[in-house]
Amino acid sequence: MALYNLLEFLPLLAPGTRLLGVDPGSKRIGVALSDVNRSVASPYTTLARAKMKQNAAELAAIIKREGVGGLIVGLPLDDRQKLGPRAQATRDWAHGISDATGLPVAMVDESYSTAETHERLISAGVSRARRAEIVDKLAAAEILQRALDKLAG
Helix, strand or coil: CCEECHHHHHHHCCCCCEEEEEEECCCEEEEEEECCCCCCEEEEEEEECCCHHHHHHHHHHHHHHHCEEEEEEEECCCCCCCCCHHHHHHHHHHHHHHHHHCCCEEEEECCCHHHHHHHHHHHCCCCHHHHHHHHHHHHHHHHHHHHHHHHHC
């Protein structure tokens, strides 16, 4: 399947389906899930980054279990808000996940989502060990919520 901008993406979604937010990092993949009204994003899980086939199967299981109709993938733009090597690799990965799951994917700027999430957790006094467990799925929820807010507006 192709990658879509948010305006093209919305009409492709079946009514009542959720969105899955995905923050693909080099070691872990944060996953978040929307409600059926597509207004609130919640952290869901963190997957270990593995071969495409394994991660696609893990995401497909979540998609089936939770009634997901589309994916929102964070796009790591560089400091100048341009597509650098990391962003291109993420776009390639998103194409692969879309092909493997058969679902449409929209990509949204994920600039600083993980860093901002880390800062909020530190400010809240969350231990380093606990931050390591939850930061990726919280960053995915931040990315998904940004998309949900844009879709609602």
